[in-house]
Amino acid sequence: MSNYNNKLDNLLLLIKTLSKSEKRNFKLYANRIKRNKYAKFMKLFEIMSQINYYDEKRILKYTDIKKVQLSNMKAHLYQQILISLKLQHTEENHDIQIREYLDFSKILYNKGLYIQSLKFLKKAKIIARYYEYNTILLELVEFEKMIESQHITRSLYSRSGELSTESKELIERIQCRNALSSLSLELYGLYLKVGYVRNKKDKVFIETYFRTNLPKFDIDKLSFYEKLLLYQAQVWYHYIRQDFIMCYRSSYKWVELFQNNKKEKKIAPVSYLKGYHYLLDTLFYLNHYSKFTDVLKKLEKEVKNGEILINGNTKILIFMYTYTNRINKHYMEGSFSEGVKKIIPSLFIDFQKISNHMDYHYIMVLYYKIACLYFGSGDNENAIFYLSKIMVNKKKNLRQDLQCFARLLHLIACYESGLDENMDQKIQSAYRFFIQMNDWFFVQKEIIHFFKNLGNVYPHQMKGQFKKLRDKLIKYYDHPYEKRTFLYLDIISWLNSKIKNKSVEIIIKEKFIKTHHQIMK
Template sequence: MSNYNKSDHLLLLIQTLSKSEKRNFKLYASRTKRNKCAKFMKLFEVMRKINSYDEKKILKNTPISKMQLSNVKAHLYQQILISLKLLHTEKNHDIQIREYLNFAQILYNKGLYIQSLKLLGKAKIIARCYEYNTILLELVEFEKMIESQHITRSLYSRSGELSAESKELIEKIQCNNALSNLSLELYGLYLKVGYVRNEKDKIFIETYFRTNLPKFDIEKLSFYEKLFLYQAQVWYHYIRQDFIMCYRSSYKWVELFQNHIKAKKIAPVSYLKGYHYLLDTLFYLNHYSKFTDVLKQFEKEVKNGEILVNGNTKILIFMYTYTNRINKHYMEGSFSEGVKKILPSLFMDFKKIYNRLDSHYIMVLYYKIACLYFGSGDNENTIRYLSKIMENKKKNLRQDLQCFARLLHLIACYESGLDENMDQKIQSAYRFFIQMDDWYIVQKKIIHFFKNLGNVYPHQIKGQFKKLRDKLIKYYDHPYEKRTFLYLDIISWLNSKIENKSVEIIIQEKYLKNK
């Protein structure tokens, strides 16, 4: 979706800099007088004022030739990264540890072994405190090397300790890696195909989970081991559409951070994702009161600065805030209110971070926007945003979302009266479902319904809507067919046609009845 390429990486980096980071870079770069007029500084001044990469404009406004530009850009990029490292060393403990390690290496090369060991000791204290076990193992191995190769007067007492420490860390890292790999693989499967579609998918995911889940004692697991375990469980239950178990695991995920307050600042991305999946499962469980309570708590923590804000978390806060606010309007049936209250600020914020959003996030957001417009009765904008999803060339990304976007597109085209090429649109949707291997009973019945609708007399249409509704309701709680209803509330749409009411009113009535 993004049109950025490799030549734009420098511009994108500059656009992400805060005012204080830009000021710090200027101070860093100007520490020597000759840098003030350097070509890379001239380039920085020009690039920080432009919104899109324009090589002609850059060359016109800087004393840089076309042949020099690539090297000057590379130098500027490196200088910005160095200034950011210096600015954020104290805030980022892993950078601080690496700096101690680098200094220890320099001292070691000079033969200052005792001083090198002292810096390693300081680095180890920080690494242990924040459970950076991989870096900690590297520190221990370096310490072992110094102790084994040089007389430091501590070899006799330290050799056994270091050996035991190294062995314990290797075991922890192996368990940690097994859990994090399992979590990542499951997440990758979800991004590709979404929920399980059939018995074959179910057996595969259950077998994969069981065979790759390492043995563990929950009481002995570290913070990160528990985090990866809960993440893996969430993806596993989520893919299987077991939202009650998914709720329990996502609740433990969030609770883990709330019991380790400092972790919110160290791993804010994971904390935000936990919150999102907790809200998402409550949405699918239709637990409105609990959903609104958790959403309020989430927004309160963001507002109060309890969650660290940086380039990564800004994107996630944007995505999770708006998708869950939209979900709240879905649950209430207040689609028109959502269009008025949410979309203006959403579009404004979206423009600011569009170039940093990946295709998955953009696709999810477009689908949410399209559904909000559809519920409000604005079929023109529904079609517009669904078309953006359907134009996506990455067929292996969220195949499920791409399939159901095509179903909603057919419905919106029918509702808007843009049905002159309906046969062609139906055929296109049919081919896509076959291509994606997502041709199941509910999809078949919906496609066949639209295919045969042109042969039905006007006075018979309401009867056809009733027949389709009665057929689909049978699959509402089906283990695999029910996933269609998670993406598309087609029953409410059919009821709206049968009862001559808007989709918005139908869902509002359902919400008030279940409240």
């Protein structure tokens, strides 16, 4: 499915991200000096634009570059491409434009042209204020203060006081924003490491951490980005605590904030997409099918209509969020087989194009979703294949929760497929991993013990054993900590399928029809 493990080369990866217009602009930029047209670095660019994986022998053969020169030539080409991209995208990257004005201002200052220097600073400040680049704005103000303090540039003595006030206000805003961004980032990091709260100790820790690190604020006085960081921090906080109703409220505010501020949708499309994703995710966990489908349609419509800026980052997120939520829709409906037919072929094609640019967290989530879709459709062999890809991951500090539950589903899929010849070894391996990850709780224990004791059960007793396990586990379905297992794995539906002698797909489909019919009434 993926070339993820192929040898990666930074220059090749950069060239592969270039659009046709970016390649054309690079050639125009490089060829502005006539002798560059036949330069070795341009030949290197041409050959690397044609290959799909790094092939040093081919590069050396078709470029006349000596092996000892290749490293320096690649570094030179890499830098030239970045300069070309900077020049091409200055207008849409406002922080680059501000930096350019600041550079001009410093050059003019060093020439002794103070009034001209201040004019460029003024232009830079207008953009920085409009787009809330407060950190850069503070740098601009500090430079302006320095000019005003060292040189007589104006007749108004009040200017120094104005700049001091502006500087103090900016520092306060930056401190508030930094506190919110640090809180948001720390909470997200905790989620990536362990997932949801596992016990009372986790819950107390996360609540204390959130309360003590949340800065005092007046919501009406917060800027767009301060509100965004606040809603993000609230989403991670409620998400980790499995409070999905509160998470829904915060993620809704997150998306609504962008929809009420159209220009920010273009400036920060990554944050907008993430808000959409968490809104969909919470609706999925709340099992609110009608709202979920409405929000998913809105997201897909915005993408189709070009309302969301497409770049290297948003391509990955649109791919990830569109496919995972389409899969989630099939989970809710119990239409797993339909999902495999409709989604998997195009998913694989699109995944091949961007897999080298995706971080491993996204890849793990995607593998788990694919595995669950296959498992629900009755294709246990493919489920095992994608679960194994998660289990071989060496980054044990990344999504420990996902790695743990992948092992539980792996045991179930192996049992279902009849690939249970090394079951004791697989059970032992899963057990050791849960202990190692400090994730050994009641539901996990009961499932592991169930599989461990299966060898001692006669065929006619099997249904009774499945009933016994279901009755034990169902008591923990709404438990504040134990319920997280059911968020990853619909173990109850699997047990009901064994008891009723029906497929998992039919069980979930019947449950969906019954629930949806009651809501429609």
